[in-house]
Amino acid sequence: MPLERRCFALDLVADSDLIAEYEARHRPGAVWPEILADMRDRGIAAMEIWRCADRLFMIAEIETDQPAQTAVPTIVERWEAEMDRYQRRLPGTPADVKWRVMTRIFDLADQPAQRAE
Known part of the structure; x- marks a missing residue:
């Protein structure tokens, strides 16, 4: 099962x-x-949530071959409604989006292996 972070x-x-x-x-x-x-x-194989002050950062490893599910169970809607008490969207985030997707801008694995002298 291929995973995407x-x-x-x-x-x-x-x-x-x-x-x-x-x-x-x-x-x-x-x-x-x-x-x-x-x-x-x-298809969430792993997930971590990190906090710095009032900012949260979530890392999720998601199975890429998992069929998309659109229906959200009522219990999940209830949990999300309870979490709304604690959470606030990042500025500029649409009303129907809670967690904002981040874009990777650096990966050490993509950098040259040579060390500067």
Whole structure:
């Protein structure tokens, strides 16, 4: 199964109590099992979310041969509605988009292997 790495960004509401709650909602065992199952069903093989202040960065490894699923289960809609309390879209992001896709601009593997002297 070929994988593609995709990266996304999103901001949190700049409130330390809400940020702490958001992190608690994402600790092992805290994410609803139906959400995890839906992610795996959609071909997400791996995912990490990183935070710096109120900025989130998500790295996802997604199976490229997975058929596209358009229907979003009600439980996922409910989870996303609950997460809206903590999240805010990046400036210029359309209303129907939450996580903003990032563009890779550097890869060490693409750079020359020679060292400068």
